[in-house]
Amino acid sequence: MPLLHHSSRLPSPFPSPPRLVRPATSAMHSQPSSFPIKTEEDRDKVDAEPKRQQAIRYHSQTKHSLSSGYARGPRGLDWANQPNPFLRFLSSPLLPLLHLPPQPDDSPSYCSLFSSSPPAPPQPLSHSTLSRLLYDSLSLSAWKTTGLSTWSLRVNPSSGNLHPTEAHVFSPPLRSLSDDLSFLAHYSPKDHSLELRAHVTPDLLPLPDAPSSLLLALSSIFWREAWKYGERAFRYCNHDVGHAIAAVAIAAAALGWDTRLLDGLGHDDLHRFLGLDYANRSPPTELPDRPARGRFPWIESQHPDCLLILFPFGNQLSVDYQRLRAAIFGFSSLRWMGTPNTLSKDHIYWDVIYRTADAVKKPPTVAEGFSVNPLHPNGLILENLYKNISVREVVRKRRSAVDMDRVHIIDRETFYQILLRCLPSGNLGPGEKQGKQLALPFRALTWDAEVHAALFVHRIKDLPQGLYFLVRNEDHFGGLKMAMRPEFEWAKPEGCPDGLPLYRLARGNCETIAKQTSCHQDIASDGCFSLGMVARFELALLEKNAWMYPRLFWETGVLGQMLYLEAHAVGISATGIGCYFDDDVHKVLGLKGMEFQSLYHFTVGGPVVDQRIMSLPAYPGPGIDA
Template sequence: MAENTAQVSALARVQAYHERSKHRLGAYAAGPETLDWDAQPDPFRRFAGAPITSLPLKAADEAIGWNQLFEPGREAFPANLAQIGRLFECSFALSAWKELGPDRWALRVNPSSGNLHPTEVYLVAQGLPDLADGVYHYAPKEHALEQRAAFASPVTAPRLLVGFSSIHWREAWKYGERAFRYCQLDMGHAIGALRYAAALLGWRVRELGLGHGELAALMGLDRAADFQNAEGEEAESVFELCFDAANAPPLDPRAMLADACWFGQANRLDAHPMYRWPVIDAVAKASRRLTATPTATLPPLTRRTLLPGSTAQASQLIRQRRSAQRFDRSARTHTTALWPLLAALMPAGQLPWDMGDEYAQVHAVLFAHRVDGLAPGAYLLPRNTTARARLQTALPQLAWKPVEACPAELPLVELALNPALAGTLRTLSCHQAIGADAVFVIALLAELPTPESDAPWRYRERLREAGLIGQVLYLEAEAAGLRGTGIGCFFDDPVRELLGLGAPGTEAWQVLYHFSVGLPVLDARITSTPPYPEHRP
């Protein structure tokens, strides 16, 4: 009884946070009143005193085409330092340096809200021929591994884990109370970045069902002395990289950490923070998965339906991904490009939805603006059949008309036509032109946990799934010759009301993320230089 009471209390805090952190037409969620860009938190965490291993830069050697990435059965690369370098180069490394006047900043392969990058990445390695067993922190600026721990007992069979944490202050510095949402969306993008990079190597990915305490211990985030003068990190999740079709037994983190020797002291990112947002710590604590859950068995990897037409080098397409800053407001696309993009969102055991069975709880509302072959208006792509029935009950006033022109494997339905979407999309996306000028915008909709249905930690799962969908959209837009950008700033309840979700009984359905796709307009004033000028064999 006490456990159930605690869960309900935690869920109430999660629900209160989501309501509190909504943007409204009359007022934005609480955030800083001013920003000093010269005092932005350091975007790079380092651990002073930790041994460093440089990683090779070999992504350009990978010749597989983007359309080939979705064909199962490719031979897996061996697990060694060269492949780890390729994995991180195509997921979390720098992708370019940008310069405008006196300003210089780095871009990364994985996207982030405001290019703030709250996500930190860890590697746990055992049994590799050229890397000592232990825990490592990935340093993207150096493309190197910082050894945080050395394991005492060597293991012969190769095992690799990738862990994630969030530094909430990096986002809260700019976005205030809404930052926890953005950290979780970024987590979803990071998970997607890992899955696509692993696919380049022929590897599979599965999440380990560890509780929060085990996650923190495995990455050394519970070692208070190592973060004595630095911002702490919130343990998020750990994924295992699988090199063959067999599902090996999950690793026991307690056995791995026995007699480990730890190294390194975390650097401070912001010496003089101007604000505090205690509600972020409260929702983080309330939404933790405290106890372990069974690790999912990997489903068979299936061939994607409606393969993309792009034959571009997959590693190049992944590394060239950018967030669009402006769109050509006269550009159009066609349903021949849209259908494969929507097919990529369907969780049918295809990449990247082959990591378990929990990736079909977020659904796509398509606002088609300038898509030849599809009338302007709102459409719904329900990503599982059960949700379609619940959504139809929640939205009985809408058309629910099948879209006859789309392929049979896409359950797209017409909700309502609207030939004048531009102004509406701009208003709903916090008055941003990036919403009005896109060829289409997708709003991601999900049922949030309720006392009757779910646990509070599933709040994180829903946001992460929305971020993972965003990562798919980023790469599919690049493959289609377009460009995407995630929009975390939107007016929550006006979007729900536009869809007809303002009625009693529909409160669980919430919009979590907006994503726009269009033809980018590049800023010629900004120059670009390579991420790592030196060549590494």
């Protein structure tokens, strides 16, 4: 039973069937038919409105509801057409990377990564350091087997372990890989190697003026995720992009390298940069306007997501976006190598995914320029909360828990420490507010924090059970408080460190609510705590544009990656939860309309290990394919 505390109590779990909240009617949703068009900027605003509408329609259409059911997806899994989890470029020359020991001498301690400036001494870019970067961020972490089934796990997590995210590296010449020319290559995690896509002369694309800098692009194959999850897959693909960004940023920091999105580039720039005119299969001129089953080879194409630049901490990096775009335009003259393998025999075309992906394509925004935020360390309560464990050991041992044990209890200080590491700005001086992305790994992102966390506290020593809220951008505090239930406390909990904007909303046992809102999954109630990531939604899309929609999910993925790493560093586990009842979560918080939206759930606690599953090494040895 919920416990009363002054005038605030935890809302009971849905005493009557909740009403599905539809997007509020506002100026944002109306057609701008009478908007006066005087300048090119005015034209952009008019063109942007239908794209925002499409992003909002997609988001509303793909909500799960306790009363109305689930978003559209396959009624069963077509195992015969499960996509191959490994994209390969057939006939592409292979550039082998170095295989590294799991117990490293070359990886800094996990705790020091967030308290030192720079996090580690900058290493020169080489065959060895490029191998370390990819090994500690995007490679295989293990093979698992039980009965007749064998499957791989990766360092970067993915919804359903489906891995729609692909990575591509652009590097200057490296001894023993490409001695004379810069190269662009696709990363193949199955054998930890690079598949050469093109050689690039320095005059065509000189890297920004910084030693040991390189570019890393991420792309998504929506079909890999849609095979299992249907229309909601576009959300999950963008969660995975965020996880991959954070995984790369953490591995880069262990090498003394900073990571930053090159977000002044547009979708078409990234498409040319990756040579997708040559790698992708072209869709037909007319597409079905509803879901369809059949042979659609172009569904296996890559969608370019983002381009990251990696460079040594402390470098005053300068990027001329106009010059960079002009250079990328010349990539059409390159000799592209390799043909992508076929992933499935047949497909299901979920029309709303591709309409939305088209609507949220980012245009170039070169006027915003390029800048690097100052590095802020994260807050630290007690260093002995962490085991003496290296970055590599944490990232490569990370697993998604399948069940929680309902027994494990963590100390209040451990809980607070995990949340301190989830703050975008890290340590701040008196009077400063959280919001700017200054700390690892959030500093890779180019916008101020838009994502907060509503926490269901279950088993934390010396902290009452109840509903709590972490405000990650304190400029949003007033709007959040006004939008949520008026009876909430907004009280600082006992022993909460200064600088941690955590508030108790209501006391009470919230296990039933946590489970019920997360699609009745026990794992949401059986851990130490679970949470829903709540983003400032409507205004973010209005202020920036429809292309901000996937970026909100990227931010939740970056935050989720920190929860994974923190959980493993203190000796427990975590799991991302993509299945939840969207508007029923909003009902618990009192949120209405589209001002704030829940975009991702997570649970942290003591894992239950399935002893029937055997673990095998990620890379067993030459000539051995697990």
